[in-house]
Amino acid sequence: MSVVEKGRKVGLSISGYFRKLARSPAWTYLKRDERAWIGFALVILVVGTAIFADFIAPYGINDRLIEEAPFARPPGGAFILGTDSQGRDVFSRVIQGTRIALEIGLLLVALEAVIGVPLGLMAGYYGGKVDELVMRAVDVALSFPGLVLAAAFIGFFGSGLNNLIIALSLTGWAAFARITRAQALTIKEQPYVESARAIGEKDRTIISKYILPNGISPLIVIATMTLPAAILLASALNFMGLGVQEPTPAWGAMLTGARSEVLDGIWWTALFPGVAIIITVLGFNFLGDALRDALDPRLREYKYV
Amino acid sequence: MGKAEGQVLVKAENLKRYFRVEAGLFSRGKARWVHAVDGVNLHIRKKEIFGLVGESGCGKTTVGKLFLGLERPTSGSVYFDGVDISKLSREELRKLRREMGIVYQHPQSSLNPRMLIEETLRRPIEIHKLAKNEQEKKRMILDVLDEVGIERYLLERYPHELSGGQQQRIAIARILLLNPKFIVLDEPTSALDVLVQAHVLNILSNLHEKFGFSYLFISHDLDVVEHISDRMAVMYVGKIVELARKKDLRRRAMHPYTRSLLAAVPIPDPRKKMKKREILRGEVPSAISPPRGCRFHPRCPHAMDICRKKEPKFKDVGGGHYVACYLFKSSR
Amino acid sequence: MSEPILRIRGLKTYFFMERGTVKAVDGVDLDVGKKQILGLVGETGCGKSVTAHSVLKLVPYGGTIVAGKILFEGRDLLKLSNEEMRKVRGTEISMIFQDPETSLDPVFTLGYQIGEPIELHQVIEQHLISPKEVPKKVLEALQTVGIPDPKARVDSYPHQLSGGMKQRGMIAMMITGTPKLLVADEPTTALDVTIQAQILDLMRKLRQKLGTSIFLITHDLAVVAEMCDRVAVMYAGQLIEETDIIPLFEQPLHPYTQVLINAIPKPGAKRGKLATIPPLIPNLMRLPRGCRFHPRCPKATDKCKRVKPQMIEAERGHLVRCHLYS
Numbered sequence: 001m002s003v004v005e006k007g008r009k010v011g012l013s014i015s016g017y018f019r020k021l022a023r024s025p026a027w028t029y030l031k032r033d034e035r036a037w038i039g040f041a042l043v044i045l046v047v048g049t050a051i052f053a054d055f056i057a058p059y060g061i062n063d064r065l066i067e068e069a070p071f072a073r074p075p076g077g078a079f080i081l082g083t084d085s086q087g088r089d090v091f092s093r094v095i096q097g098t099r100i101a102l103e104i105g106l107l108l109v110a111l112e113a114v115i116g117v118p119l120g121l122m123a124g125y126y127g128g129k130v131d132e133l134v135m136r137a138v139d140v141a142l143s144f145p146g147l148v149l150a151a152a153f154i155g156f157f158g159s160g161l162n163n164l165i166i167a168l169s170l171t172g173w174a175a176f177a178r179i180t181r182a183q184a185l186t187i188k189e190q191p192y193v194e195s196a197r198a199i200g201e202k203d204r205t206i207i208s209k210y211i212l213p214n215g216i217s218p219l220i221v222i223a224t225m226t227l228p229a230a231i232l233l234a235s236a237l238n239f240m241g242l243g244v245q246e247p248t249p250a251w252g253a254m255l256t257g258a259r260s261e262v263l264d265g266i267w268w269t270a271l272f273p274g275v276a277i278i279i280t281v282l283g284f285n286f287l288g289d290a291l292r293d294a295l296d297p298r299l300r301e302y303k304y305v
Numbered sequence: 306m307g308k309a310e311g312q313v314l315v316k317a318e319n320l321k322r323y324f325r326v327e328a329g330l331f332s333r334g335k336a337r338w339v340h341a342v343d344g345v346n347l348h349i350r351k352k353e354i355f356g357l358v359g360e361s362g363c364g365k366t367t368v369g370k371l372f373l374g375l376e377r378p379t380s381g382s383v384y385f386d387g388v389d390i391s392k393l394s395r396e397e398l399r400k401l402r403r404e405m406g407i408v409y410q411h412p413q414s415s416l417n418p419r420m421l422i423e424e425t426l427r428r429p430i431e432i433h434k435l436a437k438n439e440q441e442k443k444r445m446i447l448d449v450l451d452e453v454g455i456e457r458y459l460l461e462r463y464p465h466e467l468s469g470g471q472q473q474r475i476a477i478a479r480i481l482l483l484n485p486k487f488i489v490l491d492e493p494t495s496a497l498d499v500l501v502q503a504h505v506l507n508i509l510s511n512l513h514e515k516f517g518f519s520y521l522f523i524s525h526d527l528d529v530v531e532h533i534s535d536r537m538a539v540m541y542v543g544k545i546v547e548l549a550r551k552k553d554l555r556r557r558a559m560h561p562y563t564r565s566l567l568a569a570v571p572i573p574d575p576r577k578k579m580k581k582r583e584i585l586r587g588e589v590p591s592a593i594s595p596p597r598g599c600r601f602h603p604r605c606p607h608a609m610d611i612c613r614k615k616e617p618k619f620k621d622v623g624g625g626h627y628v629a630c631y632l633f634k635s636s637r
Numbered sequence: 638m639s640e641p642i643l644r645i646r647g648l649k650t651y652f653f654m655e656r657g658t659v660k661a662v663d664g665v666d667l668d669v670g671k672k673q674i675l676g677l678v679g680e681t682g683c684g685k686s687v688t689a690h691s692v693l694k695l696v697p698y699g700g701t702i703v704a705g706k707i708l709f710e711g712r713d714l715l716k717l718s719n720e721e722m723r724k725v726r727g728t729e730i731s732m733i734f735q736d737p738e739t740s741l742d743p744v745f746t747l748g749y750q751i752g753e754p755i756e757l758h759q760v761i762e763q764h765l766i767s768p769k770e771v772p773k774k775v776l777e778a779l780q781t782v783g784i785p786d787p788k789a790r791v792d793s794y795p796h797q798l799s800g801g802m803k804q805r806g807m808i809a810m811m812i813t814g815t816p817k818l819l820v821a822d823e824p825t826t827a828l829d830v831t832i833q834a835q836i837l838d839l840m841r842k843l844r845q846k847l848g849t850s851i852f853l854i855t856h857d858l859a860v861v862a863e864m865c866d867r868v869a870v871m872y873a874g875q876l877i878e879e880t881d882i883i884p885l886f887e888q889p890l891h892p893y894t895q896v897l898i899n900a901i902p903k904p905g906a907k908r909g910k911l912a913t914i915p916p917l918i919p920n921l922m923r924l925p926r927g928c929r930f931h932p933r934c935p936k937a938t939d940k941c942k943r944v945k946p947q948m949i950e951a952e953r954g955h956l957v958r959c960h961l962y963s
């Protein structure tokens with residue numbers, strides 16, 4: 001009985017969510033926004049590439065495919081994007097790099113949200129000392145130049161994917177905390193929050209059922225926009241040699257290797273990882289922009305055909 | 306008249322609530338205070354509808370929130386069924402919440418926009434564990450829907466898909482589930498059109514008749530308050546200036562403010578245009594630095610010397626009629 | 638009555654939306670006489686505000702005036718160019734809005750905002766007065782609307798003024814050109830009763846002093862009773878009754894008007910027994926066949942479901958759109 005009960009309730013709330021989404025004006029607006037479609041298509045392309053990387057990439061990432069100099073061959077023939085100075089297939093490496101980029105982006109956003117959102121909710125809802133404490137921590141986090149702090153952290157604890165993500169989240173959570181707090185501050189003044197108190201809801205329930213669901217829209221936007229920023233930051237760190245190490249095919253790290261070669265006329269080892277970064281960042285940014293406009297009722301109003 | 310002088314359910318004693326106004330960034334310490342509620346005494350009896358009228362910013366909404374413990378008084382006490390709720394802990398107060406309820410002015414913002422109507426109505430039952438099983442929950446919800454005349458298919462909707470009148474009836478239904486003793490109605494019909502207002506007022510009256518709730522009906526609309534209340538009070542800048550049975554308040558209005566309020570209300574009868582009636586000059590003073598003495602004296606056509614110096618007492622002039630004005634003598 | 642100052646004929650203002658066409662105003666005929674106060678009442682969404690905005694060709698974004706004539710002193714405003722229309726606004730026809738909070742610009746002083754239309758219309762366009770006279774005109778306008786201590790208030794910013802004062806400021810701005818017609822869209826809805834009484838009184842005085850005609854849009858029948866000479870009742874985009882003020886309250890003909898008047902909580906009305914009808918809001922995209930009111934009408938007959946009623950003169954000067962009187 002109780003299991004059935006639970007299933008029914010969960011089913012109701014999930015289907016309810018989608019029904020609400022389908023009926024919401026945000027969705028109608030989003031459907032009409034070409035940025036959303038371009039962004040969505042690019043994101044699908046990137047995510048699809050990451051998932052099926054093993055099937056798409058014709059060669060292994062570390063296969064030395066060229067036996068004799070020059071190892072770096074221009075695009076064409078068997079190697080559609082050419083080979084790098086170690087004779088490895090650039091196309092395969094760029095494709096496999098998608099995985100790393102998304103992994104960094106998603107893990108980082110998740111970590112930042114997990115730290116930032118609850119802190120922001122508590123600061124905004126309870127106010128007073130809790131707020132003071134969280135906001136001072138936010139100030140501190142935001143006053144550090146993120147990239148330098150991350151570089152220092154990696155210098156201290158060593159490089160690698162995990163350390164890279166932790167290092168970037170040291171400052172990144174603050175944005176989530178601040179936006180969430182601002183949301184909580186305005187939402188808690190709404191009569192429906194007071195009426196929840198008036199029927200005897202506990203603070204915990206008020207935060208989870210009344211404040212968070214109503215403040216989620218900007219958080220989704222922030223998450224969508226943080227993801228490309230994280231990929232860019234990670235690329236920068238990788239470019240400086242502080243992140244993921246060779247021979248892992250991170251796009252930023254690939255650029256580092258290609259830096260000196262451009263002058264020798266070997267442009268393809270630098271161009272294609274760069275293009276991959278641009279496509280990914282652009283896709284998420286388009287989607288994020290469109291979401292922001294769609295979820296902001298003030299921008300949506302009077303948008304008739 | 307010894308008519309239905311029932312037991313007192315809620316009582317406010319010298320109730321005060323001041324709000325701090327944040328002074329500017331560089332003038333900390335010089336905080337100023339809004340005297341939102343400044344010494345209110347009143348009681349509401351069991352099964353009574355008590356009306357509170359006043360213009361915006363007079364503190365009437367704060368009185369309602371103080372009565373429910375949604376605001377804590379700066380000083381003074383609120384007794385609910387004999388218990389001083391201003392001394393209760395947050396958790397004790399939370400448990401007391403099933404005895405009382407509140408309906409707000411803007412129905413669309415008093416319902417959680419991300420909750421289906423069904424869940425909105427389910428919450429009070431779940432918080433206070435009012436039902437033994439799922440079937441009982443369902444039955445309770447369907448019962449209150451019938452009470453307020455809402456059709457069942459609306460349970461699967463979100464608040465924004467309902468009209469204002471429907472939203473307000475859902476807000477009322479949610480309170481009915483708790484079967485409370487006392488309900489604060491804070492401008493419940495002010496945002497509604499006249500036909501919807503009539504409908505909601507009828508529902509509220511019928512529920513009162515049927516379940517015997519006590520209401521505190523707060524509104525700026527004298528006609529609406531007079532229509533629904535048993536007794537009513539007029540508030541001006543944080544204080545009650547006059548309190549009477551509803552028939553007496555219009556017929557035997559005493560306080561100059563009450564009288565000018567009555568004169569200002571447009572009457573839906575074109576043969577009684579207000580041309581000849583006196584129009585009150587000036588504006589409501591700031592509650593940050595209310596006038597000394599009687600708060601109404603700067604606008605009062607009958608102001609005397611004493612009005613500017615000393616605050617008039619709230620006195621009984623007989624027949625349950627109270628007024629705070631020097632023009633009238635206490636009956637005792 | 639002499640020649641009306643404003644004649645609206647067959648006005649249709651539609652909103653074309655993704656899900657369908659909203660016929661907000663669907664064939665309205667209305668006259669505002671000289672020095673007359675004409676009231677237009679109805680519930681939220683009946684199209685009364687759109688009608689008012691259409692008169693000044695200030696239809697909210699998405700809406701279009703698709704048909705009709707708006708004759709102001711014989712000139713059809715709908716045929717004027719935007720530039721010509723701009724010159725009419727603020728000089729010959731002015732509009733007062735519901736919310737004084739959002740109608741004044743927060744970054745300019747009251748004096749500047751009242752002075753700007755004077756400078757634009759009377760100094761630059763019509764060369765009536767010299768620029769030096771503008772401050773004097775501003776003070777005069779402030780005095781006319783009864784703002785206390787006008788010299789000090791000239792330099793106040795809107796946030797330093799109370800709601801009633803802002804509404805007076807708005808009105809001051811609107812009467813600087815001594816307009817012949819004032820369109821007031823719920824001018825007192827956002828105000829307290831004592832302030833409402835002051836503003837209504839001010840509007841009556843303006844009519845007396847300047848001879849302004851007023852087209853008053855409101856949902857409040859009590860305000861109508863206080864102010865108007867003649868009233869039109871609007872339902873679902875159409876007028877359903879139009880008559881002088883006293884017959885409207887004493888012999889309302891249309892069943893909708895009757896319910897509307899009996900739904901007001903009047904002294905003496907019994908608790909729980911206010912007149913009301915099913916609270917169905919008409920969907921302006923899918924209007925019912927026949928009479929638009931028939932689904933809620935307590936007196937609906939079979940004919941009402943099939944045949945559209947026409948506006949007829951049931952009694953002298955008393956127009957009604959209902960089969961009961963044909």
